[in-house]
Amino acid sequence: MQRVGFIGFMMTSRIDTSAALGVEGIARSILVxxxxxxxxxxxxxxxxxxxxxxxxxxxxxxxxxxxxxxMFQLTAEEETALRSHFATSIKPAANRGGRRYxxxxxxxxxxxxxxxxxxxxxxxP
Numbered sequence: 598m599q600r601v602g603f604i605g606f607m608m609t610s611r612i613d614t615s616a617a618l619g620v621e622g623i624a625r626s627i628l629v630x631x632x633x634x635x636x637x638x639x640x641x642x643x644x645x646x647x648x649x650x651x652x653x654x655x656x657x658x659x660x661x662x663x664x665x666x667x668m669f670q671l672t673a674e675e676e677t678a679l680r681s682h683f684a685t686s687i688k689p690a691a692n693r694g695g696r697r698y699x700x701x702x703x704x705x706x707x708x709x710x711x712x713x714x715x716x717x718x719x720x721x722p
Contacts, residue, residue, distance in 0.1 A: 628702070630675060635702035637679075641711065653701065655715035662714045667707035671699050 626640040642652040656663065671679070676699055703711060 628679075630671070630702055631669070633702075633704050635704055636708055638701040638703065641703055641708060649696075652711075652715075653698075656701070656711065659714045663707065663710055666704065667710050668701055668703045670701050673699065676700060 626636055628635050628637065638652055638656075639649045642649040645652070647655075656668070679700075
């Protein structure tokens with residue numbers, strides 16, 4: 598896995614959203630998965646100031662507007678590799694919080710589609 602940036606898009610990663618978004622922080626959130634530049638749902642949610650749960654609800658309500666190649670759900674193996682890559686601890690036990698579903702990855706077009714469909718009044722920070 599390697600990290601690269603989308604051309605013309607500003608995005609953030611696992612950083613405090615109250616902090617100023619620097620280009621380096623934005624570029625660190627872009628991953629290459631399945632030979633595509635993608636942004637995980639948690640990073641996209643942080644960028645637009647919503648919870649990951651809320652972002653996924655908005656996407657599911659507008660699923661017909663997202664072509665299949667604009668986003669995809671990670672496999673268990675991909676999630677495990679990411680967890681290992683970021684040195685994240687094992688999955689939390691039941692009733693301890695944490696993610697219960699596999700994350701979604703948005704391509705550059707998927708991020709633009711999310712902005713157009715679900716965040717019509719949002720602007721890039």
